[in-house]
Amino acid sequence: MTLRIYNTLSRKKEDFQTLKPGKVGIYLCGPTVYKHAHIGHMVGPVIIDTIARYLKYNNYEVKFVNNITDIDDKLINKATELNTTVEKLATDMTQDYFQNLETMGVDTITDFPKATDYIQEMLDIIQSLIEKGNAYPLDGDVYFSAESDPNYGSLSGRKIEEMIAGTRVEANDKKKNPADFALWKRSREGEPAWDSPWGPGRPGWHIECSAMSRKLLGDSFDIHGGGLDLMFPHHENERAQSECCTGKNYVRYWVHNGLMQASDAPGKVGGQHDRHGDVVVDQEAQEADKLSGSKGAASVKELFAIHPPELVRLFLLSTHYRSPIAFSNENIQETGKGIEGFYRFFETFERITGESFYNLPTSEKREHSVSLEGTPAEYFQQLSELRQRYLEAMDDDFNTGGAIGVLFELRSTLNALIHEQKLDSEGKQNQPMVEALKSGACLLKELSNLLGVFRKASKKEPEADDGLANQLMELVLEIREEARASKNWDIADKIRDGLAACQITVEDRPEGSLWRRG
RNA sequence: GGCGCCGUAGCCAAGUGGUCUAAGGCGGCGGAUUGCAAAUCCGUUAUUCCCCGGUUCGAAUCCGGGCGGCGCCUCCA
Numbered sequence: 001m002t003l004r005i006y007n008t009l010s011r012k013k014e015d016f017q018t019l020k021p022g023k024v025g026i027y028l029c030g031p032t033v034y035k036h037a038h039i040g041h042m043v044g045p046v047i048i049d050t051i052a053r054y055l056k057y058n059n060y061e062v063k064f065v066n067n068i069t070d071i072d073d074k075l076i077n078k079a080t081e082l083n084t085t086v087e088k089l090a091t092d093m094t095q096d097y098f099q100n101l102e103t104m105g106v107d108t109i110t111d112f113p114k115a116t117d118y119i120q121e122m123l124d125i126i127q128s129l130i131e132k133g134n135a136y137p138l139d140g141d142v143y144f145s146a147e148s149d150p151n152y153g154s155l156s157g158r159k160i161e162e163m164i165a166g167t168r169v170e171a172n173d174k175k176k177n178p179a180d181f182a183l184w185k186r187s188r189e190g191e192p193a194w195d196s197p198w199g200p201g202r203p204g205w206h207i208e209c210s211a212m213s214r215k216l217l218g219d220s221f222d223i224h225g226g227g228l229d230l231m232f233p234h235h236e237n238e239r240a241q242s243e244c245c246t247g248k249n250y251v252r253y254w255v256h257n258g259l260m261q262a263s264d265a266p267g268k269v270g271g272q273h274d275r276h277g278d279v280v281v282d283q284e285a286q287e288a289d290k291l292s293g294s295k296g297a298a299s300v301k302e303l304f305a306i307h308p309p310e311l312v313r314l315f316l317l318s319t320h321y322r323s324p325i326a327f328s329n330e331n332i333q334e335t336g337k338g339i340e341g342f343y344r345f346f347e348t349f350e351r352i353t354g355e356s357f358y359n360l361p362t363s364e365k366r367e368h369s370v371s372l373e374g375t376p377a378e379y380f381q382q383l384s385e386l387r388q389r390y391l392e393a394m395d396d397d398f399n400t401g402g403a404i405g406v407l408f409e410l411r412s413t414l415n416a417l418i419h420e421q422k423l424d425s426e427g428k429q430n431q432p433m434v435e436a437l438k439s440g441a442c443l444l445k446e447l448s449n450l451l452g453v454f455r456k457a458s459k460k461e462p463e464a465d466d467g468l469a470n471q472l473m474e475l476v477l478e479i480r481e482e483a484r485a486s487k488n489w490d491i492a493d494k495i496r497d498g499l500a501a502c503q504i505t506v507e508d509r510p511e512g513s514l515w516r517r518g
Numbered sequence: 519g520g521c522g523c524c525g526u527a528g529c530c531a532a533g534u535g536g537u538c539u540a541a542g543g544c545g546g547c548g549g550a551u552u553g554c555a556a557a558u559c560c561g562u563u564a565u566u567c568c569c570c571g572g573u574u575c576g577a578a579u580c581c582g583g584g585c586g587g588c589g590c591c592u593c594c595a
Contacts, residue, residue, distance in 0.1 A: 011522095029595070037595090044595050073593065158521060158591075182593085205593040227595035228523085234593075258523090259589070318543080319531065323524080324588070334530065338543050344557060389541090393532080402532045405542030412542095412559090419551095419559045489553060496555075507556045514557090 003058065005223075006322060006397045008231060008254035009155055013397055018222050019252065024060045025221035026052060027213040027251075029230055030112070032069040033093035034078040036299040037100050039312070039327060040227075040260040045106045046313055046452070047257050047321045048225045051398050052108035053450050057366050065111040065216050067209060068094050071202055076191055086192055100300045103309045105452040113212040115203065119194045121211035122203045125245045126183045126196075134244040138174055140186030140199040146179035149240045155254060156232035181237050183207050206237040210245070219246040225255045228322075258324040310458045311336050317400040317451055338408065340518075342454065345411050347514075349441055352423050353434060358457050360438070362446040366391070370442040379417055379436050383443060386410045390447050400451060407448055414440045425510060477506070477513050484508075 003016040018024050028048045031041055045066065052062045069075075070090035079086045094114075101109070126142055129135035134148040146152045146160055153159050160179045182204035187193035193200035203211075213221060219242075226235060235254065242250040303312065306329060315335040319325050346357040363369050369387065372380050386406055393402035414437060418424050421433040428434070448454040476495060483491040496506045499515070507514045 031595070032593085041595050069593095156521080156590085225595095229590065229594055232521090232590060257595075259595075261588075323531095326530085331530070334544050337545095341543095341557095348558080399532070402541075405532060408542050415558060416560090424558085484553085487553070493554070505556065508552075508554095509557085 003395050004397055005253050005255070007252075008256050009251075014253070016253070018060065019220055022059065022061060024052075024055050024062045024223065025217040026062065026064045026223040026225065027209070027217060027221060028064070028066045028109075028224075029209060029226040029234070030067040030069065031093075031097055032072045032074055033090045033097060034072065034075040035093065036096050036301070038299055039303050041097075042100060042104055042106075042300060042312075043260055043316055043325070044225055044227055044257050045101055045109075046104055046316050047398075048223075048255070049106040049108050050317060050400060050451055051223070051225075051255070053452060054394055054398060056108070057364060057450055059365060059367065062108065063111070063217065064109045065113065065213065066109045067212050068097070068112055068114045069205075069208060070094065070114045071116050071192060072205065103300075103304060104313055105309065105455065111216055113216060115208040115212070118208065118211045118215060119203065121215050122184075122207045123196055125207060125211055125214070125241065128245050129183065129241060132244060134241070135183055136176070137184075137198045140201060141174075141182055142184035142198055143175055143180040144183050144237065144241055144244075145176060146181070146240070147177055149244050151243065152179075152240050153236065155239050156236045158232060158236070181206065181233065183241065206234055207241060209234075209238050210242040214242065214246070219248045219250075221251060223253045223255055224251040225257070228256045228259055231256055255321075257321045258319075260325050260327050262327055307332050307336065308458050310453050311339055314339055314404070314451070314453050317453075318404055319401050320397075320399060322397075341408075342411060342448075345415060346454075348415075348418060348424055349437070352418065352428060353438060355438075356457070357441055357445060358454070360442050360445045362442060362449055364449075370439060370446055372439050372443070374432075375436045375439050376432060379413070379440065382413050383410070383440050386413065387443060387447070394450070403447070403451065407444065407451075410440070410444050410447070414444065473504075473515055477515065480506075481513065 004013045005016045006013045026048060028044055031037060048064065048066075052064050055062050068090075071086065075086050075090060079089045082089065098112075101107075126135060129144065130137065130142065133145075135142055135144050160177070184196060184198060184201050184207070185204055186199060186201045192202055194202060213224075224235070231254075239250050307315075311332060315332045316325065318335055349355075349357050372383050375383060386409055390403050390406040390410075393399040393406060396402075417433065417437055417440065421427045421430055423430065423433060423437060445454060476499070480492050480495045483489075483495070499506055503517055505516055505518065507516075
């Protein structure tokens with residue numbers, strides 16, 4: 001088993017080799033906490049969480065850092081607009097972010113550093129860069145000199161000259177070179193400020209990540225994640241300043257996820273920066289577009305009101321993480337139809353074994369994967385192969401889409417076992433086959449848990465399920481059962497059709513009728 | 519204008535030199551089962567991977583050229 005991972009730096013898949021054997025350091029650029037998160041903000045965390053799960057499964061000890069940017073121009077502006085303080089806004093939005101992560105099942109993150117707790121570390125790096133001639137102070141600001149880094153542009157594949165040619169912004173007349181970027185920004189009256197050798201100010205955007213990752217993961221670490229849109233300028237600048245400061249290789253593997261896009265309109269979710277050729281669309285139109293939410297930029301909470309979080313997670317993982325993913329309620333619903341089949345299987349499983357799928361024991365380590373010994377040969381073969389294919393998919397640059405395909409096949413295999421052995425009816429006492437089913441279900445649980453799904457029962461309608469509804473349904477089904485017993489199909493079907501109109505599906509089984517919503 | 523990504527069935531999507539006469543899902547069709555359904559199972563649904571050339575014994579996969587979609591170049595995940 002060789003784990004392979006695509007590295008943006010080399011634009012190739014590479015064998016995964018950590019800096020320290022058995023340990024992985026991961027840094028993921030986190031949100032600027034000035035507004036509620038939208039679904040696009042969840043893509044990176046869900047993907048890196050899945051990668052972290054898989055690495056842990058492969059016996060790595062994972063340190064996963066996800067920063068919180070709690071000082072930034074956007075925060076300052078938004079706080080002013082809302083007539084609140086930067087601190088208050090940041091605290092509230094950080095809470096919102098944490099809640100969203102929890103709902104999405106992202107729980108492998110070990111550290112959440114806040115930018116404002118690392119000002120000293122940033123100042124140290126800036127100071128060191130000035131001393132080495134990679135940065136220069138200018139009127140209370142400090143700029144990084146892009147030209148001073150011979151490797152500048154290696155990550156994004158851009159050359160400094162080309163960047164200058166492509167610059168549309170009014171070139172900052174003060175900077176030595178338009179490609180230079182701010183490490184430290186002088187604060188104006190009333191803005192948050194920290195003392196520095198260059199006067200009161202606040203850190204530039206890129207320096208935060210360099211400082212926090214260095215402090216928590218060291219000068220060099222293994223994986224740096226983030227959206228494709230951060231590759232330039234953010235990651236390029238981060239890499240440049242870190243490497244110029246430490247003289248060491250900053251990151252071994254750069255992992256960039258594709259952006260979520262609205263499927264019915266061009267541009268990424270949350271609004272794009274429109275530019276047709278050289279024509280820059282005016283700012284106002286862009287803002288209106290973003291605020292309208294018409295591109296699917298609804299907050300994560302609004303989305304969860306429509307779709308179960310587990311479904312959203314599976315939807316995000318159903319395509320390869322480097323590909324863009326088209327967001328639309330229709331697309332999510334289609335995934336939803338697929339996920340229903342798993343829920344049906346879990347119900348059937350419980351009916352046969354009397355055990356809840358969610359309580360099955362699983363292994364969180366590849367080397368202790370569920371044993372299939374004792375499983376009848378024909379199923380042993382199939383289950384082993386499916387496990388093999390799942391692991392091969394994941395080993396190959398975390399191909400979650402391929403892995404999910406295997407999960408569906410695994411489900412079909414188990415349903416076929418149930419069907420062939422009649423486990424859901426007279427064959428219930430067939431102990432060897434029931435054991436085989438349990439082993440297979442354990443495997444399904446182990447593999448799906450790696451993707452962060454089917455870990456615990458997801459209540460589709462937690463509030464709606466009051467006792468009254470259950471009582472009424474019991475009564476209705478009893479009446480229908482009597483009608484069926486006397487072959488009064490008209491009445492029986494009328495009841496069933498009527499329930500269907502109320503979004504209730506009735507399923508007649510030999511041992512009685514079942515019902516469910518949806 | 520510069521840099522980069524992508525184009526696989528009705529739809530979503532995996533596969534990036536032979537095991538591909540191309541996973542899996544949704545949808546469709548046929549069958550088993552059922553009073554009829556639902557759920558489940560079985561079978562079927564692309565001789566072909568945007569188009570045109572080329573490299574190769576061999577290409578969806580590599581190269582060149584088109585056409586089409588998208589991203590970045592603006593402190594956006």
